[in-house]
Amino acid sequence: MIVFPNCKINLGLHIVRKRTDGFHDLETVFYPLQLTDALEVLSPGTLQFHSSGIAIPGAPEDNLCLKAWHLLKKDFPAIPAIDIHLHKHIPIGAGLGGGSADAAFMLVHLNQRFQLELSQERLVAYAAILGSDCPFFVINQPCYATGRGEIMEPVTLDLKAWTIILVYPDIHVNTGWAFKQLTPKEPEVSLKEVIKRPVEEWKGLMKNDFEVPIFEAHPELAGIKAKMYQQGAVYATMSGSGSAMVGIFPKAGNFKTDYKSFVI
Numbered sequence: 108m109i110v111f112p113n114c115k116i117n118l119g120l121h122i123v124r125k126r127t128d129g130f131h132d133l134e135t136v137f138y139p140l141q142l143t144d145a146l147e148v149l150s151p152g153t154l155q156f157h158s159s160g161i162a163i164p165g166a167p168e169d170n171l172c173l174k175a176w177h178l179l180k181k182d183f184p185a186i187p188a189i190d191i192h193l194h195k196h197i198p199i200g201a202g203l204g205g206g207s208a209d210a211a212f213m214l215v216h217l218n219q220r221f222q223l224e225l226s227q228e229r230l231v232a233y234a235a236i237l238g239s240d241c242p243f244f245v246i247n248q249p250c251y252a253t254g255r256g257e258i259m260e261p262v263t264l265d266l267k268a269w270t271i272i273l274v275y276p277d278i279h280v281n282t283g284w285a286f287k288q289l290t291p292k293e294p295e296v297s298l299k300e301v302i303k304r305p306v307e308e309w310k311g312l313m314k315n316d317f318e319v320p321i322f323e324a325h326p327e328l329a330g331i332k333a334k335m336y337q338q339g340a341v342y343a344t345m346s347g348s349g350s351a352m353v354g355i356f357p358k359a360g361n362f363k364t365d366y367k368s369f370v371i
């Protein structure tokens with residue numbers, strides 16, 4: 108059985124407060140995009156993990172796909188060993204949540220395949236153990252999110268009338284470092300309201316707090332954003348803690364860049 112974990116972008120991102128557990132409360136709107144990995148699961152197998160495509164940093168045993176299996180195996184000992192093959196296509200450490208998507212798709216797949224009968228709420232709770240971005244991929248529809256990202260309310264938002272262009276300049280931003288650069292602040296206007304406005308109005312209303320420190324460290328990202336606007340984007344932003352840049356263009360739009368890019 109093969110599933111296709113997709114990526115996400117953040118439309119607006121406010122870092123609201125530092126918590127006592129070392130994490131930060133944030134508010135964001137997660138939006139799923141069809142740029143995917145391919146995840147094949149064979150069972151019964153011999154618990155192994157292989158990957159192809161983009162090289163994944165770290166040891167295979169630390170891969171989030173295996174961590175998801177171990178997490179459920181602890182509570183459901185009858186789950187058999189599986190062979191996992193991941194074809195990695197979503198850029199890594201890009202603010203696109205690819206690793207989190209792989210982990211969440213694995214949880215959802217194991218739940219269905221081995222009839223664990225976990226509710227969506229319990230899957231979200233398991234996903235939150237694996238990473239802050241992970242719960243979103245259990246829901247996988249446009250969501251206004253708070254807390255660490257695990258408190259989600261679906262929002263009505265459809266960007267199919269637009270062309271979305273992702274640009275990945277191959278700059279790896281460490282998420283922990285990015286959070287440390289910010290002074291948390293309550294937003295003046297909640298994203299929950301701003302996201303209801305027409306896309307053409309987002310430019311003046313919606314921001315990603317990470318852009319200030321990360322653009323300072325990597326000015327070429329500010330350059331990509333400016334170029335997106337010059338070439339007709341109605342809205343341009345960095346996704347999450349970067350470094351993928353997102354441009355929302357009219358349907359016939361185009362963006363010329365020397366960096367790796369994806370048109371969705």
Ligand SMILES: C[C@@](CO)(OP(=O)(O)O)[C@H](O)COP(=O)(O)OP(=O)(O)OC[C@H]1O[C@@H](n2ccc(N)nc2=O)[C@H](O)[C@@H]1O
Pocket residue numbers: 117129130131132133135201202203204207237238239240241254255256282283286346347348349
């Ligand atoms: C910034 C966001 C926005 O969607 O996405 P990415 O840019 O990484 O995709 C997420 O909050 C990232 O989620 P994720 O990438 O899963 O982060 P985690 O592995 O949970 O945490 C990595 C590190 O970031 C910091 N961290 C993360 C999330 C959070 N709400 N507060 C934090 O302070 C912590 O220092 C933590 O050790």
Ligand SMILES: Nc1ncnc2c1ncn2[C@@H]1O[C@H](COP(=O)(O)OP(=O)(O)O)[C@@H](O)[C@H]1O
Pocket residue numbers: 163164165169170171172193195198199200201202203204205206207208209210282347349
């Ligand atoms: N299946 C996986 N795919 C990508 N990265 C993974 C995976 N499993 C573990 N990781 C680790 O997660 C980190 C990147 O996570 P990813 O979700 O791609 O980035 P981001 O948090 O920026 O969206 C890397 O340090 C990588 O080693």
